[in-house]
Amino acid sequence: AQSVTQPDIHITVSEGASLELRCNYSYGATPYLFWYVQSPGQGLQLLLKYFSGDTLVQGIKGFEAEFKRSQSSFNLRKPSVHWSDAAEYFCAVGPQGRSTLTFGKGTMLLVSP
Amino acid sequence: DAGITQSPRHKVTETGTPVTLRCHQTENHRYMYWYRQDPGHGLRLIHYSYGVKDTDKGEVSDGYSVSRSKTEDFLLTLESATSSQTSVYFCAARQGMNTEAFFGQGTRLTVV
Numbered sequence: 001a002q003s004v005t006q007p008d009i010h011i012t013v014s015e016g017a018s019l020e021l022r023c024n025y026s027y028g029a030t031p032y033l034f035w036y037v038q039s040p041g042q043g044l045q046l047l048l049k050y051f052s053g054d055t056l057v058q059g060i061k062g063f064e065a066e067f068k069r070s071q072s073s074f075n076l077r078k079p080s081v082h083w084s085d086a087a088e089y090f091c092a093v094g095p096q097g098r099s100t101l102t103f104g105k106g107t108m109l110l111v112s113p
Numbered sequence: 114d115a116g117i118t119q120s121p122r123h124k125v126t127e128t129g130t131p132v133t134l135r136c137h138q139t140e141n142h143r144y145m146y147w148y149r150q151d152p153g154h155g156l157r158l159i160h161y162s163y164g165v166k167d168t169d170k171g172e173v174s175d176g177y178s179v180s181r182s183k184t185e186d187f188l189l190t191l192e193s194a195t196s197s198q199t200s201v202y203f204c205a206a207r208q209g210m211n212t213e214a215f216f217g218q219g220t221r222l223t224v225v
Contacts, residue, residue, distance in 0.1 A: 100158065
């Protein structure tokens with residue numbers, strides 16, 4: 001079955017430390033891939049996207065993500081986390097040639113002082 | 114918000130009553146989506162539209178219907194609200210299958 005998995009429900013990172021959030025998908029062909037962020041009480045904001053080409057993509061707020069076809073993964077990274085990065089992060093997948101857009105269950109990022 | 118407006122933003126309704134949520138977009142996006150967000154479940158797709166009068170079911174469509182009579186409006190109707198439909202509902206829209214989706218601010222619906 002087609003699916004999007006974010007294995008970590010919660011992650012706590014110290015301010016200034018590096019961050020990696022995991023996302024794995026299960027689709028027949030390489031889908032379109034997205035990372036969104038949601039602050040409490042807000043809608044979702046796009047951080048970055050991957051459609052094709054360079055497998056390392058840069059996004060807003062200093063985030064980047066790397067697409068690894070062999071691992072069916074699209075992990076989100078940031079070299080130095082700021083307290084304002086505390087939020088919930090969602091990986092999303094849009095299969096090529098299809099209208100649907102499927103989200104993972106999200107990872108809540110907590111930033112400790 | 115890329116011109117996506119949801120109304121109402123908050124609603125409390127009684128079990129068994131019909132409820133309609135509205136999503137309005139101003140960017141002429143072709144695709145529109147309704148999701149519900151619940152703790153531990155992330156965002157689950159209820160229904161989506163790929164054009165005027167063209168809609169299809171998502172993974173949690175039971176108890177919901179949608180209509181899209183104009184490009185800019187996508188309505189979600191709960192024919193007879195139940196407590197299990199208490200949730201935060203998000204509308205999203207995008208131009209094409211290979212573009213990102215933009216989200217509204219959400220509607221918090223409570224069914225008592």
